[in-house]
Amino acid sequence: MTGRFADTDVVVIGAGLAGHCAAIEAARAGARVLLLEREPEVGGSSVLSGGSFAFAGTAAQAAVGIEDSAALLAKDLWEVGGHRNDPALIDVYANHQLQAFQWLVDKGVQFGPVIAGAGQSVPRIHPANPAEVVRMLNEEIQRSDTIELVVGAKVTRLLRNRTSGKVDGVVWMQGEHSTQTQVRAGVVIASGGFSRNAELMEEFCPGQAKATRVGGAGSQGEGMKLAWQLGAGLRDMGYVKGTFGNHPDAHPREHTAMLAIYKGAIAVNKLGKRFADESISYKLLGDACLQQPDAIGYQVLDQDIMEQAVPVAPMFNFPKRLQEGRLLQADTLQALAEKLGIDGQALAETVEQYNHDVAEGLDRTFGRQGIVQGYGKLVPIRRAPFYAYPSTSAVIATYCGLTVNPDMNVVDVLGESIAGLYAAGEVTGGFHGKAFMTGTSLGKCVICGRLAGANAARQ
Ligand SMILES: Cc1cc2nc3c(=O)[nH]c(=O)nc-3n(C[C@H](O)[C@H](O)[C@H](O)COP(=O)(O)OP(=O)(O)OC[C@H]3O[C@@H](n4cnc5c(N)ncnc54)[C@H](O)[C@@H]3O)c2cc1C
Incomplete structure (x- = not known):
């Protein structure tokens, strides 16, 4: 196949916060990146969010006398999750969160005064305007020579190499027009959760039938289903709460x-x-x-x-x-x-x-x-x-989904990694377990989006 979108190094599915972070880091690792967003505008649920980011051990906390650390954050996550979350993913969050915080600060994100949130033994919400955060990252993408963003582009299929089994392409639709893109390095699913999909909500979260549902229009669980079709494992599905x-x-x-x-x-x-x-x-x-x-x-x-x-x-x-x-x-x-x-x-x-x-x-x-x-x-x-x-x-979010290992590589139902396939953000499971610490969904978008992008690029 020929044409502008015939091939690339990395495809990122979904331009919410996780997708922006993944695309930027994949490009920084030297990849050519195609970022595909199904809606006419970027931002997904991220721009609707409360803007609470959970980080521990920051200078902002120390300045107001709050003693916090990565270890305490990890302990809180484990407790809040009722010991049902994956300790390896808790470590990923704890070990990379300060770097992620600094990365955002370096990009110009301004955080307000630290406040307390659910599941935190000390205040560690660092509030920021989420639409502004996405806007800043999006500007960087617009300036990039190596990242191409296409909106109104819905990914409908993942392709696998018949011999190696590696995920090596995607099919996506713009209206009625279908495009197939071959992928040399890796695909990152950053397509968000499924709070807006009534069928999946009924299937996985019958206890939430009386709850209202909020989220970006693209929170339909499509990315989760694409990986599911390839045998991806699912985690924390029983714990969705309003x-x-x-x-x-x-x-x-x-x-x-x-x-x-x-x-x-x-x-x-x-x-x-x-x-x-x-x-x-x-x-x-x-x-x-x-x-x-x-x-x-x-x-x-x-x-x-x-x-x-x-x-x-x-x-x-x-x-x-x-x-x-x-x-x-x-x-x-x-x-x-x-x-x-x-x-x-x-x-x-x-x-x-x-x-x-x-x-x-x-x-x-x-x-x-x-x-x-x-x-x-x-x-x-x-x-x-x-x-x-x-x-x-x-x-407002489904905090559950694809099983991933600490590299953000998607793992199948038998525990084997699916070569070439990565995931980040709300589409992933295993971080939260039974309940949720305020600020860790946006936090994990940045932490894991960056990791997924960089690792996909290195394939
Ligand atoms: C009202 C509200 C308040 C919240 N407050 C907080 C908070 O304060 N702190 C916190 O930590 N969390 C909060 N959350 C949760 C958090 O905002 C989300 O979990 C997080 O922003 C999800 O980011 P994401 O990048 O994974 O997904 P999203 O931001 O939803 O982005 C996913 C993108 O993928 C696109 N997409 C989907 N399918 C496809 C496809 N097939 N092809 C191409 N593109 C596709 C979507 O259109 C979307 O733009 C809140 C959520 C809501 C709704």
Whole structure:
């Protein structure tokens, strides 16, 4: 075959954060790269995200007296994952994360003040504007002589060499037009998760039927299926969970998750009662929310908590939610309950009981010991005005998928690596296990995207 796209060294499937990182590092390793994106625009779920990146042992943490390390991060990941995640992949994250952080900083990414997140024994969220991060990386790709990006290009097949079994090509469609590209080095699948694919969600995550679903339009699980067809193993499929805090009116492509609970708010149900220890992982809170009447909860906060907002981090940008009219405000708890259409007396009693427990340092109802994951001192809810944010559980990412080894080489169901095939980002399984530490999905896109790109190029 002849033509502009007849052959290349590396093909990267999907131009979200992982795909951008993979393409840049593959090119840096000397490869000619073709980056294919099915949607008309790049960015996938990455640009919709909350922008929380988990890194440990950074100067930003040290500057505010937070003692953290790669070892502590690895320990937390192992605990949060319920020991179901792959220790070799935890090591990959822990060992490469500081380098990845520095790589982003060197590219001009600006991080806001460090904040605490779910599953972190010390604060290690480094917030950044995710659309801005992708824009910066995309500019680098646009300037590159060796990376070619094609949008509106959906990969529909992986090709294998009949003799060696190595993945050595892809077929992709632009509208009705089909192109076959031969690949000399390797293919990186960076096609994201499957939160927007109703069929796969029903197949793998029946427990999430009542959860809303959010993600990039391309989060259809296509890349996962392409590798699956070649016998790739799958990991962590049974552990997909929704994230608590998404507004019920949100559009599937809209990021509306708000986490006032991690600044001290409580969460109540339609009966005005708390239903969990709010400091636990927002994934576990998501599960608890699905068990409540109409599968809905309300985060309730006061003016003191409102003033803890961190506008650079979407999940803590409370003023923006207020402006949108989604965060409701009232001078009394009774008036707030009326706006929500829930029992005002029950809400007032719940808050009174909670404040009493906070004063005594003991949450008698659910044993909450800190604002987030045991970290941070509990605060009462007492200074008007009061606020409430209607919150559902939303599957925003699927944190499971292709089995990979520490080189990001895809491994088949029998544990043998599939030559020439790499994966990175949300399409991979094995990093998170049973639950999720905030910031590790974006973190792994950078860490593993870079690794996958570099290793694919070296084939
Ligand atoms: C609302 C929201 C908030 C989130 N907040 C956070 C957070 O704060 N911290 C965190 O760590 N994680 C967060 N996540 C999860 C995280 O954003 C994603 O897991 C991560 O960005 C996925 O990146 P990716 O590059 O793997 O996939 P994506 O960014 O989804 O990119 C994949 C790309 O591949 C394309 N593609 C798919 N199939 C094909 C095909 N067949 N051919 C060509 N292209 C294809 C897609 O169109 C897409 O552009 C959030 C997710 C959402 C939705």
